[in-house]
């Protein structure tokens with residue numbers, strides 16, 4: 001026998017599932033994806049600066065990583081969205097979130113990429129130089145493809161963290177999945193069940209991503225002994 | 227083909243090469259022997275500029291570069307000279323993420339800008355020459371050490387260098403596998419490839435080398451025909467070293 005409350009909760013969960021999933025697919029996933037792709041680009045540049053042997057570049061890269069890693073992501077988002085307007089720089093919630101997450105990914109992933117590049121044996125560089133390749137050619141053709149394989153597990157970790165961290169964007173007024181959840185909770189007074197539902201959708205998205213990671217690892221790993 | 231004049235190389239405080247003069251004629255094979263730490267690898271790596279000499283002149287093929295006087299050669303000069311050389315390492319260093327054929331095609335396509343078809347044809351020809359045509363789609367980890375080294379030789383040959391440099395190409399291999407690599411090297415020597423080989427395989431040196439040099443403490447102590455250097459060395463130091471080789 002289902003009592004009235006249970007019927008009501010099931011009703012709420014049913015009604016809110018589609019809007020939540022939609023918010024997840026329309027806001028959360030694209031926000032994470034765009035930030036991650038931009039962040040990876042920034043991370044690669046930062047990693048290359050760190051190992052460039054050029055003092056100024058190394059210092060800039062180290063300073064950037066130091067700042068981003070040493071401060072909370074939420075505080076960074078608040079500075080960009082609520083703080084910068086006081087300095088005359090007004091940024092909408094969506095680009096502000098993208099900037100914040102991109103900077104974050106750029107800093108963390110740069111360390112992953114740097115370590116991956118440095119894990120490729122010197123002999124690979126030397127063999128590539130010996131056939132007459134230039135530094136960019138060695139990087140692009142020989143070192144980065146091998147570093148990519150090593151980087152997949154840690155970068156997948158970063159991406160999955162990022163998907164969850166996008167919920168912080170709710171705090172700068174962005175209507176992503178978590179904020180939709182908050183609204184539904186406010187209207188229904190069922191925080192327990194609605195937030196479990198929100199958690200469940202995050203879990204589904206992250207599960208798909210883990211599968212993707214496995215697939216990538218297998219694809220990129222086909223040249224190593226199993 | 228190669229002329230080295232007054233070559234010095236220091237790592238920090240320690241001077242490893244102390245004024246090497248060496249000439250290698252077109253179509254000839256030079257064998258370098260010497261004790262561990264004497265600077266053989268460093269000398270070889272200076273010839274293709276994986277190490278930048280502290281001082282001295284290096285001429286390979288059509289290109290001459292002088293170091294340690296006024297303005298040093300640019301990166302571009304260095305790559306240009308290096309393109310005249312091919313290098314075969316003790317540890318093979320094949321590109322593990324590429325098939326055997328792709329390893330041999332890579333430099334041709336990326337550096338020489340040959341078309342894929344041309345590079346493939348040339349690559350398959352070279353793999354056939356080193357006896358590995360049927361392994362063209364294998365990855366390096368699927369090959370034995372001897373096979374990997376033969377692919378590495380094909381990879382170097384694909385660039386049509388004026389000279390091939392070998393740094394103890396067989397010392398990481400069992401005798402059987404070493405033999406198949408040495409066979410390929412002998413064939414190359416007989417076809418008139420110019421080669422500089424660091425090795426302690428005396429039978430190889432006797433068979434194919436036109437010139438042998440003995441390096442000790444960064445100095446070129448002995449230079450001559452293999453018979454001269456191995457049978458009638460002028461220095462006690464060379465005699466002592468040769469007596470300690472078991473091959």
Ligand SMILES: Nc1ncnc2c1ncn2[C@@H]1O[C@H](COP(=O)(O)OP(=O)(O)OP(=O)(O)O)[C@@H](O)[C@H]1O
Pocket residue numbers: 237242260261262263264265266267268269
């Ligand atoms: N990059 C480097 N930095 C500092 N010292 C180096 C470097 N490379 C080589 N050396 C030193 O130079 C000396 C000569 O080394 P090299 O490798 O040329 O000797 P080798 O004759 O090839 O010896 P082996 O027979 O053991 O291969 C050694 O003492 C070595 O420690």
Ligand SMILES: [Mg+2]
Pocket residue numbers: 266267268393
């Ligand atoms: Mg050596």
